[in-house]
Amino acid sequence: MVVNNIKSNLMELGFSENEAKAYIALIMENPSTAYDIAKRSAIPSSKIYEVLSRLKERGAVFETDSSEKRKYLPIPADELVATHKTRIDSTLADLKSGLNALASNADLSFLRTITVYAQLIDKAKQVISDASQTLLISLWPQEMALLRAPLEAAIARNVKIAIVHFGETDTAIGKMYCHPLVTTIQIEHGGRGLIVCADSDEVVFARIASLDNAEGLHSTSRGFVTMAEDFIRHDIYVMKIVNRFSIELKNSFGENYELLRNVFKDDTL
Template identity: 25%
Template structure:
């Protein structure tokens, strides 16, 4: 019985209302005195409690010259009424929260930190499934292979472009990065970027190496990193078209630019 009382309270009824209603379900057409006796609702509170239930449409009140009695509405009607009220509240809450969420997005763009490998990968999957226009990616094989099925499925609906590193047979429209000394180096950081519809982006180091990623809907960040992906794709295509072996030259230029003392490419 206590569990039922607790469940009714979760629906918004007070403890006295729940106890009085349960008592009436068990014994209809009774006086307030009998309800108080059966439900353990204090006599000083039982009349107010019953009147509240009458106003809520859960209890019927019958007045005669001799006495006033109370009856619970049929359970089937109570269930239907509760379902309709819950659905109405659920719809209202959903609509209001979406308005607040949209208002927040309009007022201030976000840059959020996401931690935990499984959370990061789940976030990637959820973003991909929201894609309606395009997806841009840059990622190594560790992340790509986890998201491969999602990428292939989404690729049937929206175009996916970008570049992959050490990935066998990526989606047709996605470029494969050339193999270089820099790519082969064990110390090379494995980063990933996923941009969806130009509206949201998640990026960071490989979650298999570090439990950290960043989500943003800030247009500046998105445009900047989308341009980074395009630049990487473009350079990769230009180098593949060249007849010259540019690895040595690229190695020297990179070392000079980043003030490095190694010969990684």
């Protein structure tokens, strides 16, 4: 599994499958002859020299100086990663600059639908990473685990963070408000919710029934962002009241505040 993941990551960097397999084989045992690399990586011997030649062009491997059989060494993994990171960062910076130069000055407020869970999480991470002033967030433990690193980085940038977390947690990031009605809310909404609002400018708003059944929106629409922020602020206002007057509220509205949550009536016990 680990090797397969490494191979996939190398292919994301532009390596062919055989190039990735050869580099991994060489990292695991070196120096090695082309024959040994082909044997360990299951690359046909008729193709191994072509594969090694391309890796040499990439700067990923080099030959040893030896009077014996020609042998190959990989560049260290840290050096390979650092080299590609520098190239990718430079390419992305140039791309961003070029695309911004081409972009029109039209209003780009929009609602983008996202229905793939991994893409929702990636977009949420990006929104958090781009925040410079404030983050208002509502989430569940599953998403907290995935977003914790960028949230901690935001704290390090002095971004103010307030989080409504469904269920108890030991995590301490910004100001945490633990929502008690976990089961009730999940049944009513048919899944978990995720809201990430950054700087009052951008929002990810999603409902997650399962990893295979997620739907959400990403938007910079001022109206939609304001609505999402108000949703979170309202929950926080309620949490502050519940934390101070829990006994009185339960005596009036029921153990799970069911009478409070019934907006079509104004009854008490």
